[in-house]
Each structure stands twice: as structure tokens, then as C-alpha cells.
Amino acid sequence: MNMPHNNITKTLIEKFPADVIESHEAYGDTTVIVKKGRITDILRFLKEEIQPSFEMLIDLCGVDYLQWKDSARFEVVYHLLSLKTHDRVRVRAPLSEEDPTIDSVSPLWKAADWYEREVFDMFGIIFHRHPNLKRILMFEGFEGHPLRKDYPAEKRQQIPTAEIDLLHLSLQNRHFSETDHLPTRSMILNIGPSHPAMHGALRYQVELDGETIHRAVAEIGYLHRAFEKHSESSTYTQVIPYTDRLNYLSSMMNNVGFAHAVEKILGVEIPPRAKMIRVIVCELSRIMDHLVCLAAAFVDLGALTNFWYFFDAREKIYDCTEKLAGARLTTNYTRIGGVWRDISPDIITGIHKAFKVLDKAILDVSRLLERNRIFIDRTRNVGIISKEDAVSYGYTGPCLRACGVPYDIRKDQPYYDYDRFDFDVPVGSRGDVNDRLMVRFEEMRQSAKIIQQALTRLPPGPIMIEDPKIALPAKSNVYGSIEGLMNHFMIVTQGICPPKGEVYSATEAANGELGFYIVSDGGPRPYRVRCRPPCFPLTASSERLVEGGMIADLIAIVGSLNIVVGELDR
Amino acid sequence: MGLDNLLAGNAITLKLKEAVAWARKYSLWPMPYGTACCAIEFMGVVAPYFDISRFGAELVRFSPRQSDLLMVMGTINYKQAPILKRIYDQMCHPKWVIAMGACATSGGFYNNYSVLQGIDEIVPVDVYIPGCPPRPEGILNALVKLQEKITQEARKDV
Numbered sequence: 083m084n085m086p087h088n089n090i091t092k093t094l095i096e097k098f099p100a101d102v103i104e105s106h107e108a109y110g111d112t113t114v115i116v117k118k119g120r121i122t123d124i125l126r127f128l129k130e131e132i133q134p135s136f137e138m139l140i141d142l143c144g145v146d147y148l149q150w151k152d153s154a155r156f157e158v159v160y161h162l163l164s165l166k167t168h169d170r171v172r173v174r175a176p177l178s179e180e181d182p183t184i185d186s187v188s189p190l191w192k193a194a195d196w197y198e199r200e201v202f203d204m205f206g207i208i209f210h211r212h213p214n215l216k217r218i219l220m221f222e223g224f225e226g227h228p229l230r231k232d233y234p235a236e237k238r239q240q241i242p243t244a245e246i247d248l249l250h251l252s253l254q255n256r257h258f259s260e261t262d263h264l265p266t267r268s269m270i271l272n273i274g275p276s277h278p279a280m281h282g283a284l285r286y287q288v289e290l291d292g293e294t295i296h297r298a299v300a301e302i303g304y305l306h307r308a309f310e311k312h313s314e315s316s317t318y319t320q321v322i323p324y325t326d327r328l329n330y331l332s333s334m335m336n337n338v339g340f341a342h343a344v345e346k347i348l349g350v351e352i353p354p355r356a357k358m359i360r361v362i363v364c365e366l367s368r369i370m371d372h373l374v375c376l377a378a379a380f381v382d383l384g385a386l387t388n389f390w391y392f393f394d395a396r397e398k399i400y401d402c403t404e405k406l407a408g409a410r411l412t413t414n415y416t417r418i419g420g421v422w423r424d425i426s427p428d429i430i431t432g433i434h435k436a437f438k439v440l441d442k443a444i445l446d447v448s449r450l451l452e453r454n455r456i457f458i459d460r461t462r463n464v465g466i467i468s469k470e471d472a473v474s475y476g477y478t479g480p481c482l483r484a485c486g487v488p489y490d491i492r493k494d495q496p497y498y499d500y501d502r503f504d505f506d507v508p509v510g511s512r513g514d515v516n517d518r519l520m521v522r523f524e525e526m527r528q529s530a531k532i533i534q535q536a537l538t539r540l541p542p543g544p545i546m547i548e549d550p551k552i553a554l555p556a557k558s559n560v561y562g563s564i565e566g567l568m569n570h571f572m573i574v575t576q577g578i579c580p581p582k583g584e585v586y587s588a589t590e591a592a593n594g595e596l597g598f599y600i601v602s603d604g605g606p607r608p609y610r611v612r613c614r615p616p617c618f619p620l621t622a623s624s625e626r627l628v629e630g631g632m633i634a635d636l637i638a639i640v641g642s643l644n645i646v647v648g649e650l651d652r
Numbered sequence: 653m654g655l656d657n658l659l660a661g662n663a664i665t666l667k668l669k670e671a672v673a674w675a676r677k678y679s680l681w682p683m684p685y686g687t688a689c690c691a692i693e694f695m696g697v698v699a700p701y702f703d704i705s706r707f708g709a710e711l712v713r714f715s716p717r718q719s720d721l722l723m724v725m726g727t728i729n730y731k732q733a734p735i736l737k738r739i740y741d742q743m744c745h746p747k748w749v750i751a752m753g754a755c756a757t758s759g760g761f762y763n764n765y766s767v768l769q770g771i772d773e774i775v776p777v778d779v780y781i782p783g784c785p786p787r788p789e790g791i792l793n794a795l796v797k798l799q800e801k802i803t804q805e806a807r808k809d810v
Binding site: 220221228233234235236237238239240241275276277278283303304305306307308311312323324327330331374377378389390393394396397400410411412647648 | 692726736739761785
């Protein structure tokens, strides 16, 4: 056994001497490897008894170590977060190939329910005492588990004809308590995936008592595009275009999140100018994301005019991203070790112009809505989630802050010198639809404030690091010198090779904590990339949020959660 | 001849089919089947700056029974495919299909176990739009192409 590195591991080893296999600290992450037998006890201890307590299950994922020697076949990885001290700990539980089973931690955290279903779906790991262990992303009848290393990435399976029956009832499969039955006959209503308020590919089945929703089941996986499987066969640089399409409303932010994780495992620090540019594009993306989220939510509520106002502002920001990266939506702008192109004075003028339009749009829309009787009636005290539930579900971002928890990674674990900016973190008090929407309004103003500060103190200097093993050389070097040409050739053909290890990095995306867990085997391709999508826990909670409300409330609630299916299903 | 002289300057004569096609092509009612990134660009086309209503196709209907143009915007995977087929089957004739973006056209760079490699495996497609995602101008161009196609179809079958 290794020496304990800090108090957490020390206490854990004292408490569970027979169960902790190993503990270490690498890349700033604390890792504890434990035997699977008492996983629930260990995690309960971390959640409830240890100080500081880790009250949040931020992520739960699986890894298949088929190609690693001296390693158990599977591993279930838990990432915990303490909201008080913002410490993080990673707990790994190895599972053998013969017995890929482990106890479910869903009694501890509500978030575990869907996470464990995903691990079951993708890896075939069985969670004992899980209330509803069935596939979540793939369809019923799919054979095999796609993220296992021995499942070929291109092995396609036709959907069984039984699935074509859209009235196929998933409500039957959800676990309900005995008291959950209705005195009268209920009606089953299917909403989505092709429904204007379902934002693309989300589906609910609700059991109605009159117009009141008695029970609801969310079905996802209609936009599963195998991001994680693709990442395993791409070089680190090639993964970046895929990250664009996770949360396509704010693609630059996803790039930055992934590059941040790879830079963490490489141990490189990007130049100050690149950092500042990343802050600018991240905040621009946050504004763009909130604009679409709010515009779409208002359309769903029947307030179409606001959509036109907001999209006008978004169009102006598109002009800036287009000048910066050559594309409007999927920009592929960030590079590992910096950014692709420098920000020009022309773009800075463009951003200032866009802000004028944005200010006007925010003002116009707030005037139309803030004291609008219909809007208030439909959003206030609708879809309330308590602080405790939100934490248990793993909420992050604007939705968590709407419940009154001021957790923002930019403030609490600052990266890219966010602590040097003057901005506020808006919080709500009731945790209802109205709060979730209004928090986003204020966040747009704060993001604009950050960008303005960043533009005034944009330092001169390079926008890429100068490590020939990581950064592509400038084009003039590639065409002008033999070293440049060889350097370019080596990076393009061989890729970037981080050291063997694992890293979890979190950035504050528009929807909440966007985490990337990367396992590297020292080669040019990541062994495993896990994306922790911010809206996965939000969607998991939506089933319970809509129960007891009307059908019209469901529309308002889904709109306020900002479910982006690209990152939800990956 | 006499009739033509009488109407000169006040009316035009043409085949009924062509007249109907002329009316149809300037009042396409799209059913936006948006699943992914492309749908966000479609929002841009509907919004004031690009303004799809200049081409008579701004009245989006989310009910397949009220629309005659199915616009598939975004990735279609095997779980989604039967639903898309059903939506197409529910639309009344005449109907047209636009496949927007690389994913709907060919699966794009998602060549994997989950993604359908082009919607033309399950529904007939009239116009494909390249791009990932296509620019709004691309969508407008596809609309114009479809309008030309509707005119030509009416002229072709006598």
C-alpha cells in the first residue's frame, strides 16, 4: 500500500484498512482504489461522515481495461465533490471480467440512477439493487455493450421491429411504489421526440389524470452519436471537432473544456494571451448558449417575439466568431496548447457592436416579460426543486444557482485567471422555472462584463505554446524550413502523446460543470474519454420535476433546464 | 386566338398543373425535423436576418399532416430512424424531403454503430445540403432548388 497523501485518504485507510487497495495523487487529483465489496459503505462514509463531506456525486463512469496487462477488466469510477471546500476525490473500484457486478449507490445519490444505467448500457456492468437497470442510450434489443473494447465501432444493428411501435410503454418498466396508483382510469400521453418543445430528440411518456401529470418517464438516446467511442480511435487533436458537437449552442466552450483536460495531463501552461482569448470565447459562448436557451423557452411558452429579438443579437455574435474562426456554429477553434487564430482589432470592434445589440435585446425582452402576468403565472412556483434534491441529483451551473447554491467553478476553483475578473454569480431563491430563466438573464450581463474587462487587458504575446511535441508550427515555418515541415509532419502523423495516467478536469460551461475524464496509456490516442455532460443530471431529475404539474408546466420546465441533446446523449 | 387577344395584358394562360405547381412552390410548409446542430442554423434561417419568409416557406408546422416539406436537420441514429419514417409516412402527397447537413446526407463523420449513414436509406430525398452545419444561405439555396424541381416536375408529366 502506498503512503497516504492527504487527510482524506488517511482517514479512509484508517476506517477501511482491508478495503483500500491503493491511493495516490497525480496531476492534482486524489485517487483511491478500493475493493468493490464495501463500495456503498465507503462512499457513504465519504458523503456523510468525513470532514469535509463529499456531498455531490459529480460523475460515475466505467472503463474497460481489456488491453492493459496486470489490470482487472473493468473499473467503475466515481468522482465526488465537496461543496464546502471544493475538494475532489476519485474512487475507483476494479471489477473482474468473470463477475462484472457491483452494488448500486442509488440509495445515496439520486444522480446515480441514470449514471449507473448508462454504465450498464455501455459496459454491461450489473449494479445490484438498482431500481431500474435497463438500457438508456441504446434501444432495447441491442446486443452487446458498445463501449467495451471488443465491440467494433462500426458494428451496426437494426432496431427490432417491436420498437417501431411508438406506444411501446416504458412507464411499465419504471419502478413505482405501491401507493402510486390512481383511483380512476388514467391516460398515457407520448410527447416527443418529434415535438416542437422537445428540443430535437427527447421523449417523455406521461400518465395523466385529467390534465395533471401523475407519473412521467423520460427516454433519451435519440441523438447518441458515440462521441466516447470515436474519441478512442482519434488522436487528441482529432477529438476537438467532435467536442464542437456536444453542446452545439456553445461549441467553443466544449473545445476549451477538452483542451484544458489534455493540457492538464500534459502538464503545460498556455501563454497569457491564449488564456485571455479563451476567456473571451468562453464567455461569448455562454451568452450565445443562454440566448438560444431563453429564446427557445419563450417560444415554447408562446412568447415568439422574444425569439426574434434574441436571435438578432446572436447573429451579431456569429459575425464575430466567423471572423475569428471561419465558422458560425461549429468553430473548431481551440488547439491543445493555445488557440488557432489571434483576435484582431476588427473583431474587438465587432464584439463591442454586438454588445450594443445584446444590451438592447436583453432590455427589450426583460421589459416584455418581467412583469408580464402570463409569463409570471406560468413560471413562478412551477417545477420547484429544493437545494438538497438539486445537490443529490448532481445539478451544476445556472440550474443549481437558481436553487440558491452559489457554486460556480469560475469562482470556486478558478482557471484561466478567472479570479482576477470582477463579476458576480447570480443566485435564485426559489429554484423554480422563473429563477432558472432569470439567473441566465443576469449571467449574460455578467459575461459581457467579463469580456469587456478581458478586452481591455488583453496581453500581447504568442497564442500557442512553443513545444514542438505539442504545438503545430506556424504555416510560414512549415513551408519555409525543414524543421518546421518535419515538426508538422510528426504531430499530424504521430499525434500528441501525454504520459500514462488519468485526469479529470472541470470547466464551467453554460449549462454547468463540463468535465472530461481522460485515461491515457501513453499513446497518441486517448484510451478512454469520458465526457460529463452538464445536462444529464438535469434531465434525470426532470421526470420527478414534472410530476404533479400540468402538461403545460412540463413544457416550461423542459425549456428552463436547457436540455441540449447533443451533450446529453453524446 | 381570339381568347388570347381578348386577355392580352390582363391574364396569362398555362396548364392547370403548372399553375398548381406555381402556387405550391411559393407556399411550402416545412416540417422541421431538427435533431442536432443543424436545427440551430435553421433557427437562424427563420430569424429576421436571413428570413425564410422571403421564399414563402416560413410557416413551420410541427404536425406532419399539415406540411408538405420534410426538412431533416441533424443526425439520425437507429433509435430515431423508425420515428422519422413514421413522420414521413404520415405526410400527405405531394411531399418533398430536404436532407440538411452531412449527418442527414451520409452520416457525416459519425461512422459508427449508432448512426444511420444517410436518411436516404429510409426516405426518398429531393435536395441534399452539404456542410457541417450548412450556412443559412445553403438552406435558402436548397429551397430555391426545390422550387425549380417542383416547376420541372409539373412540366415533365403531361
